[in-house]
Amino acid sequence: MSETTAEKHVFQAEIQQLLELVVHSLYTDKDIFLRELISNASDSMEKVRHLEGTEKDIKDAGDDLQITLELDKEAKTITLTDRGVGMTHDELVENLGTIAHSGTKAFLEQMKESGSNASGLIGQFGVGFYSAFMVADKVEVFSRSWKAGAENLRWESDGKTGYEIETVDELPRGVKIVLHLNEGSADFAEEFRVKGLIERYSNFVGFPILLDGKRINEVEALWLKNKSEVSDEEYKAFYQFACKGFDEPAYRLHFAADAPITINALIFAPGENPEKMGFGKVDGGVALYCKKVLIDPEPKGLLPEWLRFVKGVVDSADLPLNISRETMQDSALVQKLNSVISKRIIKMFEKEAAADPEKYRAFYKKFERFFKEGIATDYANKDALAKLLRFETSMTEAGEVCSLTDYVGRMKDGQEKIYFLIGQNRDQIESGPYVEAFKARGLEVIYFMDAVDEYIVDSLGEFDGKKLSSVRHAGVDLEDVVADAEALSEEETEKLCEFLKMELGDAVTKVSSGKRLVDSPVIALVPEDGMSPQVRQMMKAMDENFKDEVKVELEINPRHALVRKLSEIRDSNPDVAKLVAAQLLDNALISAGLLDDARETIRRMNSLMEKAMG
Ligand code: ADP
Numbered sequence: 001m002s003e004t005t006a007e008k009h010v011f012q013a014e015i016q017q018l019l020e021l022v023v024h025s026l027y028t029d030k031d032i033f034l035r036e037l038i039s040n041a042s043d044s045m046e047k048v049r050h051l052e053g054t055e056k057d058i059k060d061a062g063d064d065l066q067i068t069l070e071l072d073k074e075a076k077t078i079t080l081t082d083r084g085v086g087m088t089h090d091e092l093v094e095n096l097g098t099i100a101h102s103g104t105k106a107f108l109e110q111m112k113e114s115g116s117n118a119s120g121l122i123g124q125f126g127v128g129f130y131s132a133f134m135v136a137d138k139v140e141v142f143s144r145s146w147k148a149g150a151e152n153l154r155w156e157s158d159g160k161t162g163y164e165i166e167t168v169d170e171l172p173r174g175v176k177i178v179l180h181l182n183e184g185s186a187d188f189a190e191e192f193r194v195k196g197l198i199e200r201y202s203n204f205v206g207f208p209i210l211l212d213g214k215r216i217n218e219v220e221a222l223w224l225k226n227k228s229e230v231s232d233e234e235y236k237a238f239y240q241f242a243c244k245g246f247d248e249p250a251y252r253l254h255f256a257a258d259a260p261i262t263i264n265a266l267i268f269a270p271g272e273n274p275e276k277m278g279f280g281k282v283d284g285g286v287a288l289y290c291k292k293v294l295i296d297p298e299p300k301g302l303l304p305e306w307l308r309f310v311k312g313v314v315d316s317a318d319l320p321l322n323i324s325r326e327t328m329q330d331s332a333l334v335q336k337l338n339s340v341i342s343k344r345i346i347k348m349f350e351k352e353a354a355a356d357p358e359k360y361r362a363f364y365k366k367f368e369r370f371f372k373e374g375i376a377t378d379y380a381n382k383d384a385l386a387k388l389l390r391f392e393t394s395m396t397e398a399g400e401v402c403s404l405t406d407y408v409g410r411m412k413d414g415q416e417k418i419y420f421l422i423g424q425n426r427d428q429i430e431s432g433p434y435v436e437a438f439k440a441r442g443l444e445v446i447y448f449m450d451a452v453d454e455y456i457v458d459s460l461g462e463f464d465g466k467k468l469s470s471v472r473h474a475g476v477d478l479e480d481v482v483a484d485a486e487a488l489s490e491e492e493t494e495k496l497c498e499f500l501k502m503e504l505g506d507a508v509t510k511v512s513s514g515k516r517l518v519d520s521p522v523i524a525l526v527p528e529d530g531m532s533p534q535v536r537q538m539m540k541a542m543d544e545n546f547k548d549e550v551k552v553e554l555e556i557n558p559r560h561a562l563v564r565k566l567s568e569i570r571d572s573n574p575d576v577a578k579l580v581a582a583q584l585l586d587n588a589l590i591s592a593g594l595l596d597d598a599r600e601t602i603r604r605m606n607s608l609m610e611k612a613m614g
Pocket residue numbers: 036040041044082084085086087095096126127128129130174175
């Protein structure tokens with residue numbers, strides 16, 4: 001050490017306040033000190049890389065651009081060395097003795113105003129270097145700047161009132177920080193402890209980190225590379241190793257954006273749905289980084305909840321390194337990230353589905369519930385998500401699927417609505433009376449067959465400006481099909497309707513003749529705001545006393561033989577006519593899934609059979 005006496009400096013008043021806070025309020029989050037120091041070292045070496053091109057004073061920097069950490073259990077020290085740009089005397093004073101950052105000043109002002117609530121606020125602002133004093137009661141910084149003729153300096157402080165700077169013997173370019181660990185922090189001199197911290201927070205730092213001579217961070221930050229520089233194998237290895245994916249990823253999205261926020265993202269959609277495989281909800285698949293340094297492995301609010309199945313990394317250089325978990329979700333930056341990334345992911349699925357429909361269909365089978373959850377819960381993305389839905393329709397073969405976009409493309413001239421029917425399976429839907437009229441007119445009907453589809457249709461309401469309309473609903477107006485010569489006359493039809501209304505009384509709101517039926521004699525139509533059979537089933541399952549007076553509108557088919565026959569015998573055989581009238585309603589209710597108690601129906605059937613046999 002040289003002979004010069006150390007010059008003493010007093011910390012700026014704000015620094016003293018800041019140190020107070022860092023040491024006392026951030027106590028529980030001590031771990032972060034290493035991330036902060038490594039991040040400073042990495043930034044500084046990044047600067048060397050940039051200067052290398054233009055400054056002749058920096059020579060052959062590439063070879064030793066690394067961070068080394070040495071632990072001394074006995075002496076209770078951690079020594080962290082970088083080969084970055086270093087600091088001159090003035091820079092030491094400026095950077096480590098005054099508050100240059102407007103953010104930190106603003107922070108201290110806010111602290112004064114809010115008084116006690118330190119920990120909530122503190123994380124929003126970088127405390128950087130000063131976090132060293134959370135674990136150390138003395139910090140030495142050895143520094144030599146890259147600039148020609150720079151001094152060899154030693155800065156030292158106990159983090160209380162001030163610091164000293166003196167000149168020392170020849171140093172290499174860069175900074176060496178020696179932390180003398182305080183009483184409660186001796187375990188940070190343990191290798192496993194420090195190794196764990198590096199792996200957790202600094203695994204992707206772009207320079208080698210050596211701990212007692214051993215390289216710790218092996219994984220490259222693939223997300224910052226150019227797509228063309230990364231092979232499929234590298235992507236897969238990253239997915240499996242860094243994202244802990246146990247399967248092959250189905251899709252990936254790798255993109256960089258500058259506006260409205262800087263983002264580098266690498267996101268994978270897994271091949272298998274872990275929730276379906278019985279692993280329950282997997283959370284936090286996408287970690288948040290700022291310039292390769294981990295901010296949060298499971299950031300709340302980074303993505304909408306329904307995207308919890310994707311895995312990967314989002315890196316934004318715009319984020320403050322120290323953004324805290326509590327404030328993260330409310331941060332405008334995180335909300336912007338959420339919006340940009342979720343839109344990109346949906347677009348990616350749309351593109352992939354168009355490029356390889358077969359593959360998408362297999363993927364969709366495993367993951368459709370997430371998309372549907374998104375439609376029901378993510379208002380901002382629901383329309384985009386609707387394009388990802390797949391379903392069978394009256395025009396697809398059994399097992400074949402199409403999209404709402406396909407449907408709209410096939411709509412007939414003048415068709416204004418998108419027709420659908422909810423049911424358990426294709427057979428059940430097609431055997432009922434509802435679809436036939438639409439089929440006969442060449443109108444396509446979507447078959448929704450998943451238990452949650454009811455809610456999806458409700459949440460969606462419309463697609464591409466076209467209302468989703470159930471074919472079970474009264475008020476769907478269909479044009480005439482070809483007139484049938486053998487239909488009842490208008491007068492006969494009207495009389496029969498009157499008769500049926502009288503017979504059925506309050507059980508129906510209305511009896512009318514309709515154009516929609518082709519092969520069935522009657523159909524029960526429910527009001528548009530009425531409860532669906534699926535919801536009724538659920539209510540009944542939950543509450544055994546559940547009673548809901550179903551009021552339907554009965555539409556008869558004047559072309560059907562049974563209806564014509566009924567009109568004929570109405571006066572001549574009133575006993576049978578009455579029984580048939582009641583039975584027709586029950587049949588319609590059964591088709592609609594609305595008949596609760598079949599005992600009366602069975603009794604009536606029996607007497608009808610007796611009568612039929614004379
Ligand atoms: P921040 O990193 O957010 O700027 P810090 O308190 O961590 O805040 O550091 C303050 C400044 O000190 C940095 O901006 C940088 O100029 C300088 N500095 C810190 N660590 C190093 C280092 N290892 N090498 C060179 N300069 C450094």
